[in-house]
């Protein structure tokens with residue numbers, strides 16, 4: 001069993017600010033993290049490593065600095081990590097991204113062994129489209145299972161997988177043949193904390209790096225900005241909603257807390273909720 | 277458990293730990309550095325001033341690449357009265373070539389310094405807390421961390437875990453603090469446009485100014501500081517924990533109070549507070565320095581109380597002690613002897629250097645301050661000095677000799693008479709020149 005996990009390094013959205021003058025995201029100095037949906041995909045893959053001895057390869061298309069995120073995956077237990085990095089990939093939209101990610105998975109299959117299962121996150125924290133997973137599945141001609149909140153069974157003998165898909169009106173239980181691509185929700189599991197041998201291994205690990213030249217039959221018109229038909233016509237920041245804030249002060253923390261509680265209980269909201 | 281065995285494991289990615297890891301890794305030792313923060317410096321704070329000499333001894337020409345804020349060309353000392361100040365300062369172009377010191381921010385600096393160690397070959401691991409030391413037959417043989425399979429074995433453990441040194445306590449060389457042996461510092465980083473900073477502090481290019489002040493700390497023993505960074509100011513005060521307890525003052529109240537002083541208010545005006553943090557500073561001085569090494573361990577930096585609080589020097593002592601520890605470990609590695617005797621080269625290096633000698637010079641100061649009345653030293657005397665200056669400079673028809681008498685009287689009365697003043701002066705001198 002060989003599982004590929006697709007990860008994207010994204011700016012930590014908890015730390016993102018918007019420049020009030022230019023209305024653009026301030027990315028400078030914002031720490032980069034692994035898109036957290038992807039960590040749930042990795043965790044699920046690692047569980048199959050623990051239970052059935054699956055091999056786990058992590059891949060990412062991104063700048064050289066994404067090496068940090070790949071190392072984090074190695075620390076958690078991934079066997080191998082591949083960084084696909086080249087200036088020519090820059091400016092990719094979801095079409096171009098899924099093209100390169102799909103090519104990478106094909107190459108991983110050639111070099112590290114046949115791929116049975118691919119995990120993607122449901123979406124990213126920055127791009128947020130949720131299109132890359134399905135795009136990759138189409139290109140590879142894999143069955144796609146989106147919005148997966150639970151993997152019920154992985155049958156190695158019959159080469160099938162059974163999952164719960166979380167839909168708006170309920171849960172769908174589906175089974176399909178491998179190879180398949182799964183996009184995961186955070187309900188799936190709780191990502192593990194890396195062990196000490198894991199972080200030590202990661203500290204010494206260098207990911208495999210591939211550039212455009214490493215792909216024999218890459219179609220250069222399909223990558224990067226050139227391969228991205230998406231046109232950003234306009235971006236804007238929604239007007240912040242006006243909220244009435246009031247500073248509640250007092251002689252001591254206890255007094256402030258007492259005041260806050262008193263006001264909450266006598267508020268309109270409390271009576272609406274039937275608390276009072 | 278990690279099956280690999282290392283030459284050294286360093287606990288703490290502050291200046292002491294990174295200096296030790298860098299020096300050892302560069303000499304080819306197998307080193308692991310463990311830091312509990314998300315990255316080194318994530319939660320560390322200091323004033324802060326970074327000195328050239330001691331870091332240059334470790335990384336020549338570091339200033340060409342290290343993230344430093346401004347080169348300090350002027351240092352100011354202010355003695356504050358309620359609404360006044362007596363100031364003393366020194367500005368000198370000579371501080372530029374060679375550079376004496378810089379202002380800096382730990383978030384950037386520590387990260388850089390630890391990355392230098394990493395480039396030299398140290399395996400740095402973060403978000404990992406060392407919870408205890410592993411021992412065999414009384415000898416330290418490694419550390420236990422809070423991660424799964426978290427034991428790590430090494431020939432020697434470098435304890436550089438800072439002022440609260442959990443591991444120092446475990447070694448029994450670091451007792452619990454007495455409130456009169458540590459001060460608590462609160463600090464804000466205040467954002468301000470570059471041009472405004474340069475205007476207000478009379479600066480060109482990359483020049484910077486440091487200001488320290490005494491007085492106006494509600495009668496508590498303490499010191500305040502205001503340093504210029506690129507586009508922020510570092511502003512804070514530290515006071516003895518025992519005084520805070522006695523006066524029932526909360527640190528942030530103190531900080532807010534000090535901000536209102538006319539000397540400071542004008543400099544801080546319009547700035548936006550970006551960060552707020554608090555940290556302890558060991559003030560025990562010379563007498564509280566523990567044994568610096570034992571079987572399989574050495575202790576450096578704040579964990580070993582190596583702070584010269586009179587001159588707000590800490591990072592440089594931390595780096596130097598880290599380097600000395602590393603040099604001793606490199607020798608121990610050559611001889612294959614990591615026992616207390618094998619590591620004694622560390623104690624010797626510290627003893628023969630400025631680290632030990634400077635701290636020794638001020639060895640009486642801790643007791644002097646402990647035994648003297650903080651309201652006298654940090655309130656009445658500064659007030660009296662300001663009043664004296666005011667009287668001397670006020671032209672109101674009173675004769676100059678009468679003014680001089682009034683000024684002298686003010687100061688002597690504050691201390692309770694001329695004899696007390698002389699005694700105080702003598703004791704203070706001795707404390708600073710032990």
Ligand SMILES: Cc1cc2nc3c(=O)[nH]c(=O)nc-3n(C[C@H](O)[C@H](O)[C@H](O)COP(=O)(O)OP(=O)(O)OC[C@H]3O[C@@H](n4cnc5c(N)ncnc54)[C@H](O)[C@@H]3O)c2cc1C
Nearest residue numbers: 006060061093094097120121123124127128129130131132
């Ligand atoms: C209108 C618009 C304009 C944009 N303009 C630009 C631009 O000018 N420049 C620019 O750089 N970006 C731009 N982007 C962002 C870029 O298109 C996306 O970040 C990128 O294509 C991935 O899509 P996503 O982040 O929405 O991923 P999603 O589809 O939300 O990701 C789903 C999953 O796919 C996998 N995945 C996604 N990306 C990668 C990757 N790189 N490597 C490995 N796995 C991955 C992960 O498992 C992830 O959880 C733009 C996006 C939009 C919507």
Ligand SMILES: Cc1cc2nc3c(=O)[nH]c(=O)nc-3n(C[C@H](O)[C@H](O)[C@H](O)COP(=O)(O)OP(=O)(O)OC[C@H]3O[C@@H](n4cnc5c(N)ncnc54)[C@H](O)[C@@H]3O)c2cc1C
Nearest residue numbers: 288290291292312322323324325406438461577578590591
């Ligand atoms: C307000 C203030 C102002 C100061 N101003 C100056 C100044 O201007 N100039 C100057 O030179 N010095 C100054 N100092 C002193 C200086 O900051 C310290 O002396 C110096 O940082 C000591 O370095 P260190 O490496 O020993 O400890 P630290 O810098 O405290 O580093 C210890 C590290 O160990 C980590 N750690 C602790 N426990 C564990 C554990 N169990 N497991 C893993 N990691 C752990 C911590 O996260 C930390 O990163 C100031 C201090 C303060 C508080």
